[in-house]
């Protein structure tokens with residue numbers, strides 16, 4: 643297949659580009675500042691048409707992952723950048739794809755599992771899940787993320803592309819052993835004795851192992867019935883206290899200092915990020931993937947954590 647990945651230089655893009663390249667697909671990443679890679683990398687700005695549009699001609703798949711990282715403080719300038727980078731890059735891709743003679747067969751656009759409300763009470767699938775944004779007492783940062791997600795999906799679906807099937811990826815946190823990835827961050831807390839329960843500990847963590855992320859992307863590409871929104875998450879989200887306990891057990895330590903909600907607020911402030919990732923309860927489940935018969939390689943976090951720790955160690959101690 644010919645696969646174009648706008649924003650494919652980040653954590654998720656590297657997972658996909660690496661996989662598809664290794665399986666002999668022709669991968670092209672669109673980047674604002676291209677660096678050499680084993681696959682083709684072409685310049686774009688995510689804002690305006692340019693020579694990059696021709697890269698999408700006669701392709702099979704576009705997977706758009708572009709967007710300013712959400713790992714930052716949500717002050718006004720960052721909020722603008724988080725919002726605009728997602729909506730504008732999606733808009734310009736809509737314009738580009740409409741202009742092609744032979745557009746991609748399928749376009750997968752990043753979205754996020756954060757679009758669902760804070761949920762301690764029940765799982766959220768695509769059919770019965772409730773979008774957030776109006777929960778009484780929810781922090782302003784949580785509402786902001788939901789506004790971004792809604793505007794992002796609205797930009798994606800607002801322009802019909804009759805020759806290109808569209809799927810919005812409501813992804814949970816994607817876990818791989820890569821340096822700097824989200825698992826690396828959690829494992830670093832555990833390694834330093836800080837991997838105890840965060841805040842109340844009953845808030846749910848939604849997650850997906852990179853192998854299941856890749857396999858579900860392949861299913862979405864191959865299956866013509868898939869259009870609209872799809873949750874990419876393991877079927878078993880779990881409370882934060884159990885999530886961290888499993889990483890501690892996989893690492894082989896019993897000790898993990900708990901952190902209270904106010905400590906997390908201070909810590910994330912000092913780390914120039916937001917506490918939403920840790921304190922919001924995400925109970926997102928993959929209703930459509932399961933209905934399609936998708937079998938998860940890692941349905942349960944305990945096995946996923948063991949696999950990630952062993953691959954993290956293998957990677958760390960062989961380089």
Ligand SMILES: NC(=O)c1ccc[n+]([C@@H]2O[C@H](COP(=O)([O-])OP(=O)(O)OC[C@H]3O[C@@H](n4cnc5c(N)ncnc54)[C@H](OP(=O)(O)O)[C@@H]3O)[C@@H](O)[C@H]2O)c1
Nearest residue numbers: 649651652653654673674688708709710711727752815816
């Ligand atoms: N990682 C997860 O677990 C997860 C979970 C749910 C949703 N998502 C969403 O999935 C997407 C990919 O995630 P990721 O973790 O791979 O993100 P990431 O590591 O931050 O990478 C996103 C890429 O977007 C590009 N970018 C940054 N600022 C931009 C801007 N202002 N305009 C256009 N492009 C810009 C960058 O590429 P260049 O600098 O090369 O242009 C960057 O490598 C993101 O939109 C994220 O919100 C991720």
